[in-house]
Amino acid sequence: MRVDDGHHGAGSSGHQAACSVTVEKFEDAMPLYRQSQQYARFGVSLSPSTLGDWSAFALDVLAPVAERIEERVLGSFYLRADDTGMRVLDRDHPAGVKRGHIWAFVGAGLVAFLYAPDWKAKHPAALLQGFTGYLQGDGYAGYGAMLRGGEDGEMIVPEERRLGCGMHIRAKFEKAAKGGDTRAAVALSYFKAIYRIEAACKEEALSTEARLTRRQERSLPVVDELYQWIHELHLRLVPGTPLCIATQYAINQEATWRRCFTDGHFEIDNGEVERQLRRVALGRKNYLFAGSDKGAERLAIGYTIFGSCRMHGVNPLAWATDVIGKLQAGWPRGRLDELLPDAWAKSPRAAPVAGDADAT
Template sequence: MTLPPQSQAALPTDLADVRRKLEQLAAAGQIPQLIELVLGLLVQLRDKNTALSARLASALRELYGRKSQKVSTEQLMLLFAELGAETPQGATGPAPSSEPGAEATQPEQGLVPQPPEPPKPLRDRRGRAPLPAHLPRETRVVSVPEAERKCPQCGADKKCIGHRTSEVLEFVPAQFRVIEEQREKLACPRCPEQGVTTADSEKVMDRGRPGPGLLASIVVEKFEDAMPLYRQAQQYARFGVSLSPSTLGEWSAFALDVLAPVAKRIQERVLGTRYVRADDTGMRVLDRDHPAGVKRGHIWAFVGAELVTFVYAPDWQSKHPAALLQGFTGYLQGDGYAGYAAMLRGGDDGERVVPEERRLGCGMHIRARFEKAAKGGDARAAVALSYFKAIYRIEAACKAEALSAEARLARRQELSLPVVDELYQWIHELHLRLVPNTPLYIATQYAINQEAAWRRCFTDGRFEIDNGEVERQLRRVALGRKNYLFAGSDEGAKRLAVGYTIFGSCRMHGANPLAWATDVIGKLQAGWPRERLDELLPDAWARASLAAPAAGDADAS
């Protein structure tokens, strides 16, 4: 049936051309070619619609959804129900025996034994948690009003028989304090020609007035609490002290320059280890030479030796991390950044800094793409997520049991690797049937590209199976980026890296950042020997601060 002329005229130009082509094929009796053409057009429309739907779902999830990659068992069951398939055996493992001390049965073919999820501790709902014992306490006696102190029956005075005690948690605002430094001057009354001897100043900043505690507070609030300097100036104004953001900026830069040797030593410690984890994130930096007035720099994070170091790079070229890693000979763990393969040692014709056999993959980056596909509506991604859930359950059990590197390697070989094998068997089979450029296709392609590097993580119990610690460290950078928006210059971005290095390392060891910075700034400005710099690093400082109260208690006893 032909359409009326007005309907044909209403068609867009591209569809009108398609219609003419179809009519020509039909008139020539080329029905198979006509069918193939129509099917080809439908496939293109379907793929485009799928891609657009996935992008829309991803954008909505970024705006309104939660950012965690954790997927509950209930969510997986819903996805499997939508898929119309049963949970893969190797992805869940057998149910634990209800009899205590029961022997574990030998795994059947296709069934990988998994440790049960550790039970979550029950919350004590009998009352409030006690207030910390280290807080200073004062006693306030509240008396009964005078009108109620006599017995209403006989009129005699009531006697105190005790007190009903309750606690009030109060907050005493921080305060500024002015310390007037009076330096002693000595002179000989008999020998005036010898001149005057004056005590050296104990100020940490020659031409400035801040003490070490104030300098420490400024940098801690910026790097730990992500508070921009102009907000700090507003906060100080509420205490009656007027300090401009530019003054705070000068003091912050001075404090970071004082602490820079500590950050440099942390970097040497991190890059001197045999196992380093790395990743980067963007940072907007003001640049007068850039057409937009602002460029995109990068903050690199490296974790090793239980410390973290941050390094600023003005762009994303691999030459910047390559220059930092020239002397590195260990294993580097990261994502699929192509620059790792381009990093050369000693010039353009040198060997690779990190050859393929010393690169480790990241399970979190692989899992994230399947999680994105699942939240985009592709239920098949639930299969991969169930395998990842089983693998991470094994890792959690290893950490809960505090296994040694050798024991964790044995556990992985026994339990984890069979699950990894099943996962990749499923990925390779599915990948051939997927439509290119869909979220699940992108996930399987990335997983295949990273297979060798990720499998390498399971060959040594000292290696983690993901880059989680680096990701957690970079969250602090992202939080600050949302608050102070950009760095004022490349030099300012380098100082940001110093701040994130020292306080990120403090966080890893539970060191109080304010107490650490106050102590270390004072010691460095008082002439602390550089050969004893390791004593000021957060790990050693935290151990010393824990040992000091214990020694004091022993002396008191």
């Protein structure tokens, strides 16, 4: 099922239907052709292209909100990032389809998704030109190639402002363990102890200062023991084996991961971004590909607004219906922040979804 690109406008009187179609597509990962079949069972004939027009209308109206979310996220002090592939139809590609990428950025309690037509570092670099904070991610080599202002510019995120991800490090050892190397269980036991401390910090609702103190007293000694074991074992491993790959990755990421424990504001992994990208993966499994770069850009808008709603437990249908109505009625651009999910969640119109808010 392709993602439709064009639209003819749903009109203000039909924006509630457009909201429903759009929410089902992004929150329930229901492709337009399945929604068309669902309507047919109720005796309503609506083609996938018509539903695509409605969805495109809703996303185009909501685009300014998505842009403001992007500004808030990319302007934050602490930013978490990762990406996932997206198949996109392309007439100029030899295979007729190319691999684009959807980037997810979490910051300031919101999430922004942005589409890039390939995996080159210039795309996230263009987004991060004004960024001066700390960036958390995996071992993507492109972070080191992102320069401010072009080829002769300074590095946007120098080594001292990069944060690693404990989940990515642990995953390498999990893979080695599943492959039958029992020695990987030692590393996994250390990770279990570290994450148990993190869980207790959240259960006790510790302040950032108290969490830093707890990490210094309890977590860092475990991290030290883990890396002592990794360094000693790595010298004895056969290159290219799963466990050697795991220890090498851990060594490469040691400095950036240790940095996560130096500030109580930082998480020790990129888990929130991973959770946000699962929605993209689920939708991708159902609709298979985007019909064009423009269609993929609209997908990014949808994941931005509804992902941010999810982070604050906001009912996406109630939010979209209310916000589209206000935007069509001429809501001033200078007051867009009032429509963002974090602010809207505190308004009288908010209809929360119980138990659906993600921790940030």
